[in-house]
Amino acid sequence: MPVPTRRTLLLFTAGMLLALGPSLGLSWLWAAWLAYCAALIVLVGVDMLHAPPRSKLRVELDAPETLYIGEPAAARLELNFGRPIPTPVRVLLDLPGLFEPAPAYEGECPPAGLEVRFDLHAKRRGNATIESVWVRYPGPLGLIAWNVRREVERRIAVAPNILPARRMALRCAQDRHFYAGLKIERYRGDGSEFDSLRDFTVGDELRTVHWRATGRHRRVLSQQFRAERNHQVVVALDAGRLMSEPFVGDVPRLDRAVAAALVLGFVSLKSGDRCGLFAFADRVRAWRKPVSGMAGFRALQQQTALIDYSRAETNFTLGLTSLTRKLSRRSLVVVLTDFVDSIAAELMVENLGRLARKHVVVFVTLRDPLLAAWAHAVPQDVLSLNRAITAASFQRERQTVLRRLERMGLHTIDAEPDRIGPEIINRYLDIKRREQI
Template sequence: MIYPTRRAVLAAAAGLPVALIVGVLTPAGWLAGPAWIAAVALALALDALSGGSRGKLSLDAPERPFLSVARTAEAGFTARFAGRAPARAEAALEADPRLGLASPFARGEVEDGAATFGFPLTPERRGDGRLSRLWVRWTGPLGLAWKQKVFALDLDASVGTDVRGVREEAVKMLARDALIGAKSQVDRGEGSEFESLGEFRPGMDRRAIDWKQSARHAHLLAKEFRTERNHHVVLAMDCGRAMCEPVGGAPRIDRAINAGLLLAYACLRSGDRAGFFAFDSAPRLLTGVVGGADAFRQLQHAAGRIDYSTEETNYTLALTTLATKLGRRSLVVVFTDFTDPTAAELMIEASARLMKRHLVLFVIMQDEELEDMVAAEPAAPADVSRAVVAAGLLRERDTVVARLRRLGAHIVEAPAARIGPALINAYVDLKRRELL
């Protein structure tokens, strides 16, 4: 497609008043108008012929972008001109709205006959997207004619969990000193699992002395312990309506999945076993606990199957079903958000039954939007009403959290962006206190 630029239209329009004046002043001046338009049209045609050829423009095979929720990635394209090439070119991209295309337009300088365009993508939800078409246009030397070519892409672009963010947090975690059980050697002298008998040395706990064996061997012997391994950790994901609302640019469930994968990585590194359980109005996914070298890959694929839901969460059915599936004492990490007092009451009742046998850890993301409403200085009556409602919701949440703590549940409450490290710290603390 070839069409005039703004410069060509302005040039044609600028000559018309002059041609009109000449036509009024002289009998043959009426020919000035058509002559000016013909001159502009001729210049436009010459400009179009002297620019890069549309037929010789090609597009390199585009690479499929790796997209993750709330993480910006770039979709790059390279167009190549054969023969004469313009100095610069522009491009426009058609993409699925799910991919979060910040700007559909891009400009690029042409170097050695190639123009590179980058389009930043920041998806807000997981799922399948598509890059449909790419338009490339450029002008001739005079800037009077646009030449445009359309490329059909039909490129699939799936949006998955932020595994890269999990890996980055895992590297930071391993760079710090000593998670419990994260080292390959046996951690003797701590934990509750019996390792062996050894000679009592100054500084050891006197309660570890085995008096019967000491009397038999005629010198003090003490029991040595090691950190217990092979614990079962179940990551229970609430994927109901409330957890699909965005917080910090990503749905809560995606934040929970990232934190759950990070905890699963820490569990597998420390010798424990981990598994996923997802639920909304009914149980949706139960992987069972897994361990070993390929376990994290299995959990990663399982987390990708956790879908968004518009259903209300049924805590009674979900937690009761989970309790019947667990064959031994486990750490149950519940990722949820509660705004409905009735649903919160049912959750407390179901949690109380689960806590009779298992250790339960609730992970709650701070609602920074509500906190900002409460802290904002009111400038209108609507701001006061908004702050009162937000403060009431925060009080209800604090009440539920206090009741859960009284029942014996452990709580992790942190901003959405820092929920992963806070969860790891809570897991390490539970292991150090030998509560698992």
């Protein structure tokens, strides 16, 4: 429907000044005021008649069918009125609640049409529909503006972020040295599984000499070993209330953990191990038995897409006890979770200790960058001083819990959200090289 613009309101306000004339004894201004109003109404009517008709507006939206959480994507919108628009148009994409609001576009519309690019930033996983586009354009005189809504009905699936795993796959495919180091060379000489024979060199231990092969080939040959493969790796994801909350300006913690879990799944499957997935909150939310081979990565990806956000508190006793019952052999268990203080973490620590008696446990928490910034900021007033003291107190309690877990035999990782993936991979490779599983 048409609405008056700011220019119309200013002209109407100027006409009201003429209406004050008769009250000051200038009765002849009545005729001037009536003529002014009539002229303004005529101009508004002319502006409405010469504005581009709404029926001529054509809108096409090109948006990706799948968008990965934490990764921006672009939506391209094409507008065409069939004729030039002399004044700026304003375009707004009506985004659902899963996305951050996109700023409106305002600019000229050329005769050939207008192409607008909107950046899409998903806040949470799920399925969403971009239902409509709002276009506001004025008439040639700028007195009347039309607000037009066009339905586009574009469905978008916001999926777990597998792009870090894809980048890892491309690195493996393009960098032969990285691929070799990941599968064999990184562990060669440190393990107990026979790999190959090579000529004995100065510095090799005598226990590595293969005497039977030496006699057969009539030269001293040394055995080369590598770390054992076909281990069982299980990623345990906390999907409770705290993990469903985002950091300031970031995606939910759970989605950061899912992205790191997929990277670990890819690397472990690529290196010959088996990888499984377990998710829990107030109850068990997902369980995927360890799979092997790169074909199993697809199964892990599909399983992570089914893990929903939860408002319930995490039951570590139920979750970790259920996981222990599901594991029939010694495994590397990577627990991705978070906690606020040592009191809330008491049950978590107790159940992690039980799990570590039978398995190798890597405890991973996501460090809040804002909390660290507050703790190290120079106080400027009383409020910032109290904030710094509170943040430092939380950090000390966090370190106390981590040191306690390390004394219980667990491996701990406390890193910022964008660093947990590389930190987990480095710790996994180190554990594998040392054959601690």
